[in-house]
Amino acid sequence: MEALYRTFEFPAPVAIEGCPCCISTRGTDVLLTTPLRQITGQSLWRYVSGVFLTIGDQPDFRYLLPRILEASVYDPGNAHDPEIVLGKLALADWRSWELDQQRALESFVDAWFEKALENDLAEADEGYIGMSAESVLFGAARAAMPLRRWLFRLSAPDAAPVLADMQQRFSGDMSPFWEFAREGLKEMSTILSQERA
Structure with missing residues (x-):
């Protein structure tokens, strides 16, 4: 986990872009104002659901990725299943x-x-x-x-x-x-x- 955080140590993006009718329901402001390691799986839920479909792009995805993966492993009740989370890597052209x-x-x-x-x-x-x-x-x-x-x-x-x-x-x-x-x-x-x- 620590190696992942070190490798993907990027500054928080200024904004997370998205479809205007969707972005307001995704709670992205919390993702940008909360320290990365303190973002809850529940807060990430709506972002992960829509990333690369209606909101988000590679910079914000890479910034959030260590926390998304950590929540998926250690807080699975408040995170998406591995097939959803890892499937986003293909959309990100990893x-x-x-x-x-x-x-x-x-x-x-x-x-x-x-x-x-x-x-x-x-x-x-x-x-x-x-x-x-x-x-x-x-x-x-x-x-x-x-x-x-x-x-x-x-x-x-x-x-x-x-x-x-x-x-x-x-x-x-x-x-x-x-x-x-x-x-x-x-x-x-x-x-x-x-x-x-």
Whole structure:
């Protein structure tokens, strides 16, 4: 998290532009007047929903990105799901950004996936398997990140319950939103249908 904040240390934008009829309902004034690390997930909610669609552009998105990601990981009840948040990276054309920024994002998603997998495995110990790891995978796929390393991680013995659950759901109970990340779904099918990464 700290590496992400350092890499994306930009000054607060003067304004967040947007569609005149939408900008007044998005609460952008709070995003510009509150210290970055104190912005709540709830305050970011409406911005994240509309960024690159009706409000916002790359400068404000990059400035807010570390806090958006932090809220998504540590305050998920007041933030958007990984598939929404990471999907915004594609709209931001993040592969055109500086290499250190791309690498910082990939490293962050590595850690996020591991945390999500740990959460799913902890729930598996209680008789229920969550879908946090799948959610991060789907978000990464929407951002056009190659999934291979995370799929390989699912092949590790300690991840077996999560992999087995995903394989069981693969034929018909996976998130329907995978349709919007077809390349990622192809990668997923390798491990989920053939049981190998």
